[in-house]
Amino acid sequence: MTDIKFGTSGWRGILAEDFTFANARLVCQAIADYLKQEGLTAQGMVIGYDTRFRSEAFAAAAAEVMAANGITSHFTTRDCPTPVVSFAIREGKHAGAINITASHNPPEYNGIKFSPATGGPAPSPVTNAIESLIGKLSPAAVKTMPLAEARERGLVYDLDPQPSYFEHLKTLVDIEVLKRSGLKVVVDVLFGTGRDYLNTFLQKAGVEVELLNGYRDAYFGGHRPEPSAEFLQDLSARIKATGAHLGLAVDADADRFGVMDAAGDYRDANTILGLLFDYLIETRGWDGGVARSVATTHLLDRIAARYHRPVYVTKVGFKYLGEYITNDQVVMVGEESEGFSMKHHLPEKDGILAGAMIAEMVARKGKGLPELIQDLFAKVGPVYNRRLNFSLTPAVKERLLSRLKTPPVRFADLAVTEHITLDGHKYVLSDGSWVCFRPSGTEPVVRFYFEASSLQELERLKGAGEALIRAA
Numbered sequence: 001m002t003d004i005k006f007g008t009s010g011w012r013g014i015l016a017e018d019f020t021f022a023n024a025r026l027v028c029q030a031i032a033d034y035l036k037q038e039g040l041t042a043q044g045m046v047i048g049y050d051t052r053f054r055s056e057a058f059a060a061a062a063a064e065v066m067a068a069n070g071i072t073s074h075f076t077t078r079d080c081p082t083p084v085v086s087f088a089i090r091e092g093k094h095a096g097a098i099n100i101t102a103s104h105n106p107p108e109y110n111g112i113k114f115s116p117a118t119g120g121p122a123p124s125p126v127t128n129a130i131e132s133l134i135g136k137l138s139p140a141a142v143k144t145m146p147l148a149e150a151r152e153r154g155l156v157y158d159l160d161p162q163p164s165y166f167e168h169l170k171t172l173v174d175i176e177v178l179k180r181s182g183l184k185v186v187v188d189v190l191f192g193t194g195r196d197y198l199n200t201f202l203q204k205a206g207v208e209v210e211l212l213n214g215y216r217d218a219y220f221g222g223h224r225p226e227p228s229a230e231f232l233q234d235l236s237a238r239i240k241a242t243g244a245h246l247g248l249a250v251d252a253d254a255d256r257f258g259v260m261d262a263a264g265d266y267r268d269a270n271t272i273l274g275l276l277f278d279y280l281i282e283t284r285g286w287d288g289g290v291a292r293s294v295a296t297t298h299l300l301d302r303i304a305a306r307y308h309r310p311v312y313v314t315k316v317g318f319k320y321l322g323e324y325i326t327n328d329q330v331v332m333v334g335e336e337s338e339g340f341s342m343k344h345h346l347p348e349k350d351g352i353l354a355g356a357m358i359a360e361m362v363a364r365k366g367k368g369l370p371e372l373i374q375d376l377f378a379k380v381g382p383v384y385n386r387r388l389n390f391s392l393t394p395a396v397k398e399r400l401l402s403r404l405k406t407p408p409v410r411f412a413d414l415a416v417t418e419h420i421t422l423d424g425h426k427y428v429l430s431d432g433s434w435v436c437f438r439p440s441g442t443e444p445v446v447r448f449y450f451e452a453s454s455l456q457e458l459e460r461l462k463g464a465g466e467a468l469i470r471a472a
Helices: 021-038 055-068 082-092 124-136 147-152 162-170 175-181 198-204 233-242 269-284 299-307 318-326 351-365 369-380 394-404 455-471
Strands: 011-014 045-049 073-076 096-100 109-116 156-159 184-188 208-212 246-250 257-260 289-293 311-314 330-335 339-342 384-391 414-420 425-429 434-439 445-452
Touching: 021 055, 021 096, 021 109, 021 124, 045 055, 045 082, 055 073, 055 096, 055 109, 055 147, 073 082, 082 096, 082 109, 082 162, 082 351, 109 124, 147 156, 162 198, 162 351, 175 351, 184 198, 184 233, 198 208, 198 351, 208 233, 233 246, 233 257, 246 351, 257 269, 257 351, 269 299, 269 330, 269 339, 269 351, 269 369, 289 299, 289 318, 299 311, 299 369, 311 318, 318 330, 318 339, 339 351, 351 369, 384 455, 394 434, 394 445, 394 455, 434 455, 445 455
Parallel strands: 045 073, 045 096, 073 156, 184 208, 184 246, 289 311, 289 330
Antiparallel strands: 011 109, 096 109, 246 257, 330 339, 384 445, 414 425, 425 434, 434 445
């Protein structure tokens, strides 16, 4: 049996190698046992899935296991965005959800994400408990009931959460601003669950929208369904061809966002998070600060300082950020890996809401993204950042992480003033720039993050980081 571990957002594995029906059923049985242990079975579960190969069949298998354990499933009628699955949990007051998705991972992956009643990703104590239950289970202990029988017994119901989710979004997004804007947007859903969500919501709000890659392709056009610059060339070309004001993208399960300006140039998530934080403070009048992961931009800190708002720093993973939404401590939360949520919404990242809020911001301000970024930098100073992923052998990765435990006195000719080990190894430097090295929780890579106040300094940090990794 595969050694099943939950990363920052669920268990993921390669289809037919790790992610098999037998292993998926085993995980679902452990989740059912956890619900029984916690006395939560009466509340029922939401079952959702993305557009990956056979995702709906894995979702059906999950519902069959739940039914055999006496747990009712509310089964989405089609592939469904992760944030919408989370919304359905909260709206229906269910015990949680099983979501068949590997998010932005390459096409050969699939996964299971368990979300508890909060609607956010399961915290570590919950996933640790489920992992422990998995370890005690044998395949013979897995219970199943045919889906048709489960439906007959009233243990499986169909669920279409889109209408209620749209009504909720209307309470967060200023529809009147969008209606008056004359905004023209190209939306790329990367063959995933975002179709009929981000594009339809904007269209209903009066925005002129063109949809790209709005059909199911389990190979995602031959690359990972991640809304980053290298995978959004279709979007860039279409923006240029149509004269659109904005390009918006979401990943395969629509929890991450990607943004391009009117020139078809990609704008990184860190900068967009800064724009959104500043915009929400200006327009909403909400109390609260901002929560970010340790690897996310300090641009948020500069904005927070300008408005005398607190900053909360967490490990990487929305399961750590979401609690600040649940506890109503913040205006928004953000993660450099295209993750965003805000006050009065979910403790889960939502690329659909992010896209709608970016459209609202551009519409209200009447300026393009380059001008908005220039305005923000004029207020708090320029900030530039990048992330590089390095696929390393286990031995090299171990040597690197061992070396990082003892920080150098200087890095890129700057004094190291702080060594943060909250998640990976982060060195804060004497001029306020920083670097962070962190092993991924879901992929066999080490991520290198770096940030500076000038592009020249950013290149110096990049060179020093690459040299350190090569030396390992």
